[in-house]
Amino acid sequence: MNILVLGDIVGRVGRKGVKEVIPKILEKYSVDFIIANGENAAGGNGITPEIAKELFAMGINVLTMGNHTWDKKELFAIINDETRIIRPANYPPGTPGQGYGIFKVKGKSIAVVNLMGRVFMSDLDCPFRKMDELLSELHKADYIVVDFHAEATSEKVALGWYLDGKVSLVFGTHTHVPTADERILPGGTAYITDIGMSGPINSVIGVKTNLVLQKFLTQMPQRFESASGPYIVSGIVVKLGQRGMAEDIIRIQYIERE
Template sequence: MNILILGDIVGRVGRRGVKEVIPRILEKHMVDFIIANGENAAGGNGLTPEIAQELFAAGINVLTMGNHTWDKKEIFTIINDEARIIRPANYPPGTPGQGYGIFRVNGKNVAVVNLMGRVFMAELDCPFRKMDEILLELQDVDYIIVDFHAEATSEKIALGWYLDGRVSLVFGTHTHVPTADERILPGGTAYITDVGMSGPLNSVIGVKTNLVLQKFLTQMPQRFESASGPYIVSGILVSLTEDGKAENITRIQYIEGE
């Protein structure tokens, strides 16, 4: 099983990037399933039904989310019914949407789980204990993929070790900066702290640089806007064996014009 993971899609530039890059990746690599984080896809904050459908039409099979899940009120019209949109599972009970989904791919059952960290983030339920609960619920599943949307690298690495040997892949999202620590852990779980961003190249994690600089220089409130210009698309390709373990994880990156 070959899985393509694309980093946080940021705004119009990020959407254009993934739509142009996915066909290029499929020409070079055999890919069975595509997952992308979509919580910034609508103007840099949130997701709308129209944009979700745009991304599904581009070939993405599942969209995971994060702390910007609820930023666009339109999400409430589809979050309960669209199985391909997965929000963090460790939101409190009763929160709309689903924290994981099981998808049939080439005769195999692939579970996709979304969790959110708590260090420098909202105080949600414990992601470690929530994942333990989910693992008890996942029956007859061949592969388990986890998007850990978190700020602190230590928390992400800790979850990777916590789940080593129990899931196929743990990948981090949220910081929009790809890390160079992709590896296969001793128990056979593929891991990377952050897969990076699919968004504006000349920006500060997707936001117009002048707005971010003003924020840092003045400490005054700024209304952030997604940057324009060329895109960067970051992600990983992961190969999984028949027994649910990882055999390869490779970082990928595409920059418009290169």
């Protein structure tokens, strides 16, 4: 079974890129299931029900989230009922929504888990210990896929090793810059520190360059806005084997020509 995972979709440009690129990926690879991180899909911050519907119509099966989950209040109207939107599981008990979902694909079950890091991020529950709890609930799933939305590469790498042999795939999101360390760990878990973003390439991780430069140069508050222009779409294609582990991981990238 092959799954496609697309990096953080940033704003209108990212949505346009994903819509145009998904058919090209499906033509090149035999893909059975599509996951995308959607926490930046609405103007670079959060997601709305309308935009989620738009992304699902493109063929995306599951949307994972992150630190911008709650930026659009409209999401609260659907977050408890829309099981295809997965927010970080290590939010405290009582938080709306679900931290994982189990989906049937070609007679197999895929569990998709979203976790958020704590280094340079919000002080949530421990993602390592939370995943230990979830593994006891997900042991019947044929495959377990984890989106670790985290800032520090060390924390991401550590979770990859911690879950090696226990889950099928651990991929990192949040930093919007793809890393070149995709591999199959010794226990059979596919791993990559960050899969990059799907958004405007002429930007600073999706934001208008001039606004970010002003922030760095002056240290004054800036209202960030998503950039325009051509897109970059980044992600991975992962081949899952018969015994719940991964057999291959391929890093992919598509750039719109100006």
